[in-house]
Amino acid sequence: MKLQAALDTLTLEQCIELLQETGHSVDIAEVGTPFIIEQGMAPVRVLKERFPHIEVLADAKIMDAGEFEADKCFEAGADIVTVLGVSYDETIEGVVRSAKKHGKKVMVDMIAVQDLAKRTREIDQMGVDYICVHTAFDIQSTGQKDPLEELKVVNQVIEHAQSAVAGGVKLSTIDAIAREGAAIVVVGGAICNAASRSETAREMKRHLQEENA
Numbered sequence: 001m002k003l004q005a006a007l008d009t010l011t012l013e014q015c016i017e018l019l020q021e022t023g024h025s026v027d028i029a030e031v032g033t034p035f036i037i038e039q040g041m042a043p044v045r046v047l048k049e050r051f052p053h054i055e056v057l058a059d060a061k062i063m064d065a066g067e068f069e070a071d072k073c074f075e076a077g078a079d080i081v082t083v084l085g086v087s088y089d090e091t092i093e094g095v096v097r098s099a100k101k102h103g104k105k106v107m108v109d110m111i112a113v114q115d116l117a118k119r120t121r122e123i124d125q126m127g128v129d130y131i132c133v134h135t136a137f138d139i140q141s142t143g144q145k146d147p148l149e150e151l152k153v154v155n156q157v158i159e160h161a162q163s164a165v166a167g168g169v170k171l172s173t174i175d176a177i178a179r180e181g182a183a184i185v186v187v188g189g190a191i192c193n194a195a196s197r198s199e200t201a202r203e204m205k206r207h208l209q210e211e212n213a
Ligand SMILES: O=C(CO)[C@H](O)[C@H](O)COP(=O)(O)O
Pocket: 006, 007, 008, 032, 033, 059, 135, 136, 137, 166, 167, 168, 169, 186, 187, 188, 189, 190
């Protein structure tokens, strides 16, 4: 199971520091959506150059012009690009075409998908690499969604893609997620805001490896 660190609200310099501190535990560095809104593809370029051994995910949350927008992310050096599951099939198919052209990967973010099992079944046929259940930041405090329950739904349905999980994952919830199984576990605030980011990332990676052993 890979640990993906979501870098949403830090400056580029802070991200570089964080990856220097936690690089031993982090498999994928996510250039988060707020970061892309602020700085475009520059952080993707810089992080890929500085940390060639870490996969870089551009959390572009593409919703239209799939092939064109994914091309931009891959040309900047992204290894993985996100597209929204609520998008039209044509958009997701465009992102898949772009990924195949560049030899890279696609993660579909299932944020705000209403019928998770049905949409997962459809998207699983489209040649995507990962299907990620995602509890939106804006509803995390409402308790409306249970990431573990959503992960179980996706794990039951997928035949081709691998699963991933994002949204409020913490050290206290990572074991149950790891037991259920996911190819990628995405952690943002719990690492970025930790008193010791290095120790927290190491612990999280250890929990993922233990459940995987
Ligand atoms: O994509 C995101 C928000 O839309 C975040 O990157 C994702 O939710 C992970 O961050 P956190 O662990 O802080 O919820």
